[in-house]
Amino acid sequence: xxxxxxxxxxxxxxxxxxxxxxxxxxxxxxxxxxxxxxxxxxxxxxxxxxxxxxxxxxxxxxxxxxxxxxxxxxxxxxxxxxxxxxxxxxxxxxxxxxxxxxxxxxxxxxxxxxxxxxxxxxxxxxxxxxxxxxxxxxxxxxxxxxxxxxxxxxxxxxxxxxxxxx
Amino acid sequence: xxxxxxxxxxxxxxxxxxxxxxxxxxxxxxxxxxxxxxxxxxxxxxxxxxxxxxxxxxxxxxxxxxxxxxxxxxxxxxxxxxxxxxxxxxxxxxxxxxxxxxxxxxxxxxxxxxxxxxxxxxxxxxxxxxxxxxxxxxxxxxxxxxxxxxxxxxxxxxxxxxxxxx
Amino acid sequence: xxxxxxxxxxxxxxxxxxxxxxxxxxxxxxxxxxxxxxxxxxxxxxxxxxxxxxxxxxxxxxxxxxxxxxxxxxxxxxxxxxxxxxxxxxxxxxxxxxxxxxxxxxxxxxxxxxxxxxxxxxxxxxxxxxxxxxxxxxxxxxxxxxxxxxxxxxxxxxxxxxxxxx
Numbered sequence: 001x002x003x004x005x006x007x008x009x010x011x012x013x014x015x016x017x018x019x020x021x022x023x024x025x026x027x028x029x030x031x032x033x034x035x036x037x038x039x040x041x042x043x044x045x046x047x048x049x050x051x052x053x054x055x056x057x058x059x060x061x062x063x064x065x066x067x068x069x070x071x072x073x074x075x076x077x078x079x080x081x082x083x084x085x086x087x088x089x090x091x092x093x094x095x096x097x098x099x100x101x102x103x104x105x106x107x108x109x110x111x112x113x114x115x116x117x118x119x120x121x122x123x124x125x126x127x128x129x130x131x132x133x134x135x136x137x138x139x140x141x142x143x144x145x146x147x148x149x150x151x152x153x154x155x156x157x158x159x160x161x162x163x164x165x166x
Numbered sequence: 167x168x169x170x171x172x173x174x175x176x177x178x179x180x181x182x183x184x185x186x187x188x189x190x191x192x193x194x195x196x197x198x199x200x201x202x203x204x205x206x207x208x209x210x211x212x213x214x215x216x217x218x219x220x221x222x223x224x225x226x227x228x229x230x231x232x233x234x235x236x237x238x239x240x241x242x243x244x245x246x247x248x249x250x251x252x253x254x255x256x257x258x259x260x261x262x263x264x265x266x267x268x269x270x271x272x273x274x275x276x277x278x279x280x281x282x283x284x285x286x287x288x289x290x291x292x293x294x295x296x297x298x299x300x301x302x303x304x305x306x307x308x309x310x311x312x313x314x315x316x317x318x319x320x321x322x323x324x325x326x327x328x329x330x331x332x
Numbered sequence: 333x334x335x336x337x338x339x340x341x342x343x344x345x346x347x348x349x350x351x352x353x354x355x356x357x358x359x360x361x362x363x364x365x366x367x368x369x370x371x372x373x374x375x376x377x378x379x380x381x382x383x384x385x386x387x388x389x390x391x392x393x394x395x396x397x398x399x400x401x402x403x404x405x406x407x408x409x410x411x412x413x414x415x416x417x418x419x420x421x422x423x424x425x426x427x428x429x430x431x432x433x434x435x436x437x438x439x440x441x442x443x444x445x446x447x448x449x450x451x452x453x454x455x456x457x458x459x460x461x462x463x464x465x466x467x468x469x470x471x472x473x474x475x476x477x478x479x480x481x482x483x484x485x486x487x488x489x490x491x492x493x494x495x496x497x498x
Contacts, residue, residue, distance in 0.1 A: 006490060008288030008455065010306025040299075120489070122340030123174065124290020124456020125464045132291045133372075140342025140490075147490035155489050157286070157321050158172060158306075158313035160330045164492045174454030176472025206465075289340065290456020298457045323452070323487050324338060324472075324479035326496045 002107060003115045004150045005161075006143060008123075012159030014048060014080050017115045024076045024113050026055030031069070031077060033085040035062050048080070062088045066102035069110060076113040082146075083119035086138050090131065096138055104145060118143050120155065168273060169281045169318045171327075172309060174289075178325030180214060180246050183281045190242045190279050192221030197235070197243060199251040201228050214246070228254045232268035235276060242279040248312075249285040252304050256297065262304055270311060284309050286321065334439060335447045336482045337493075338475060340455075344491030346380060346412050349447045356408045356445050358387030363401070363409060365417040367394050380412070394420045398434035401442060408445040414478075415451035418470050422463065428470055436477060450475050452487065 003020060007013030021028045030052060036042040049058065061068045065085055069077060079085075089096050107114065121136045147153045152166030169186060173179030187194045196218060202208040215224065227234045231251055235243060245251075255262050273280065286309075287302045313319045318332030335352060339345030353360045362384060368374040381390065393400045397417055401409060411417075421428050439446065452475075453468045479485045484498030 004490065008286065008306065009292070010288055010303045010310070012306075012310045040296075120289045120340065121291050122289070122342055123452045123454070125453050125459045125468055126341070127291045130372075136291055137342045140340065140344075144342070144344045144491040147492055153490055153492060155494070157330045158170065158319055159310040160313055160319060162321070162328065162330055162494065164489045164494055174452065174472065175458070176454055176469045176476070178472075178476045206462075286455045287457050288455070293457045302457055323496045324336065324485055325476040326479055326485060328487070328494065328496055 001113045001152070002110065002146075002150045003113075003152045003154070003166075004143065004146050005115060005117045005154055005156060006120045007156030008120050011156045013117050013119075013156040015051070016154070016156050016159065016161055017078055017080065017117045018052065020115050021076050021078050021113060027057050027075060028055060029072045029075050029077045030056050030058045031061045031065065031072075031079045032058055033062055033065065033079065033081060033088065035060075035084070035088065063092065063094060063099075066099070066106035069103075069106040069114070074112050077110070077115070079114070079116045081117040081119060082142060083121065083139055086135065086142060090135055090138070100142055100145065104149070107146070107149060116146060118146075167279045167318070168276065168312075168316045169279075169320070169332075170309065170312050170316045171281060171283045171320055171322060172286045173322030174286050177322045179283050179285075179322040181217070182320070182322050182325065182327055183244055183246065183283045184218065186281050187242050187244050187279060193223050193241060194221060195238045195241050195243045196222050196224045197227045197231065197238075197245045198224055199228055199231065199245065199247060199254065201226075201250070201254065229258065229260060229265075232265070232272035235269075235272040235280070240278050243276070243281070245280070245282045247283040247285060248308060249287065249305055252301065252308060256301055256304070266308055266311065270315070273312070273315060282312060284312075333445045333484070334442065334478075334482045335445075335484045335486070335498075336475065336478050337447060337449045337486055337488060338452050338496075339488030340452050343488045345449050345451075345488040347383070348486070348488050348491065348493055349410055349412065349449045350384065352447050353408050353410050353445060359389050359407060360387060361404045361407050361409045362388050362390045363393045363397065363404075363411045364390055365394055365397065365411065365413060365420065367392075367416070367420065395424065395426060395431075398431070398438035401435075401438040401446070406444050409442070409447070411446070411448045413449040413451060414474060415453065415471055418467065418474060422467055422470070432474055432477065436481070439478070439481060448478060450478075
C-alpha cells in the first residue's frame with residue numbers, strides 16, 4: 001500500500017500522513033529529509049518531532065532515500081517530505097533523474113505500508129528565480145511519477161484529505 | 167451551521183459564500199475585514215460592495231472579529247475574509263494566538279449560519295520574505311483549526327465548490 | 333462538449349487534456365498559444381510537440397484564439413494554454429476584456445469537442461509585482477467565466493483529475 005499525501009504549506013499533510021500509519025502495528029520508521037539549516041527550520045523539525053509519540057523511529061535521510069527505504073524492510077515507513085529531499089538533491093548538485101529512478105525502484109520493492117508526503121508548490125505565479133522554477137518543475141514531475149504507482153493519492157486542504165486516487 | 171469557504175485569488179470564493187447565505191432569511195451581516203489601503207484595494211472593496219444587494223448590512227471589522235460575531239447574535243454572518251483579518255493582526259502587531267482563540271470561542275457560541283471566507287495561499291513556492299512565510303503559516307494553521315469545528319469545508323476552483331468536508 | 337482542464341505547474345494537465353481528445357476521431361487541432369521567447373520555453377514547446385503523435389495538427393496562435401476556434405470548424409480542438417494566451421494579451425497591450433468576450437462567443441459556437449487548458453496560478457502568496465497580480469486576477473476571472481459554460485471542469489493534481497464539474 002503506497003500513499004502519496006500532497007498539500008500546501010501548513011495544510012496538515014504531515015499530521016494526516018502520521019495518522020495513516022498509526023493504524024498499523026508499530027514500530028514505524030520516520031524518514032526525515034529536512035535539514036535544520038536555520039532557526040525557522042529547527043523549530044519546525046522540533047515541532048514535528050514533539051508530535052510523534054513512542055513507536056516512531058526517526059532516521060535523518062537528506063539524500064539516500066532509496067537506500068533507507070530498502071533498509072526499512074517490512075516496517076511501515078513515512079517519508080516527510082519529498083519536497084525537502086528534492087531541495088537537498090538540487091542544492092547538493094546530485095543527479096536528480098538518477099536519484100528519482102532509484103527511489104521509484106525502491107518503492108516498487110516495498111511490500112508494506114509506505115506513506116510519502118510532498119508539498120504542492122505549483123499553484124502560484126511562475127517564480128522569477130530560475131532555481132525555484134526548476135524545483136517546482138521537478139516536484140511536479142516527481143509527484144506525477146509516484147502517483148502512477150501509488151494506490152492512493154490525496155490532496156490535504158485545511159487538514160482534510162481530498163481523494164484524488166484510490 | 168459553520169462553513170469554511172477556501173479558494174485562490176479570483177476563484178469566486180466570495181460570490182460562492184454570498185450565495186450560501188442568500189438562501190437564509192435576510193438581513194445578513196457582512197463582516198468586511200479588508201482595509202482600503204490603496205487604489206487597487208479600494209476598487210476591489212467597491213466591486214464586492216456593488217454585488218451585494220439589499221438585505222446585506224456591512225460592518226467593517228479589521229481586527230475585533232470575535233466581538234462582532236457575538237454582536238451579530240442570531241443573524242446569519244459572512245466573514246470576508248480571514249486572510250485579510252490575519253494580515254491586519256500581523257501588520258498591527260496584535261497577539262495572533264490570542265485573537266484566534268477568541269475567534270474560535272465566538273464561533274463556538276454561534277447558533278445560526280456563519281460562513282467564513284479564506285484565501286488558499288500555501289500552494290506556491292516558499293516565499294523569500296519572512297513575513298510572507300509567517301503569514302502563510304498562520305493562514306494554514308487557522309484554516310486547519312476552523313476546519314475541525316466546521317460543518318462544511320469547500321475549496322472553490324473556477325467558481326465551483328470542491329467539497330472537502332460535509 | 334467543452335472541458336476546462338486546470339492544474340498547477342507540471343501537474344500533467346496538458347497530457348490529461350491530450351488523452352481526452354485522443355478518444356475522438358483524428359485529426360485534432362492543437363492551438364498552441366505559447367511563444368518560444370527563451371531557451372527554457374523552447375525546450376518545453378519541443379517536449380510537448382514530441383509527445384503528440386500523428387493525428388495532431390499544430391497551429392501557433394499567440395493572440396487570435398477566437399478566429400482559430402472558428403476556423404477549426406467541426407474538428408476537435410485542444411487549446412494549450414489559456415494562461416500563456418492571457419500573458420500574450422497583457423504583454424502585447426491588447427484589450428483583454430474584448431478578447432475574452434470574443435473567445436466566449438467563439439466557444440459558444442463550437443459544436444464539437446473543445447478542451448481548454450489553464451494554469452492554476454492563484455493559490456500562492458500575493459505577488460509583489462503589480463503585473464503579476466493583474467495577470468493572476470485575469471486568469472482567475474477567465475477560468476470562472478469559462479467554467480460557467482463548460483460541461484466539465486477538472487483540477488489535475490499529480491497527473492490525476494479531480495472533477496470539479498460534470
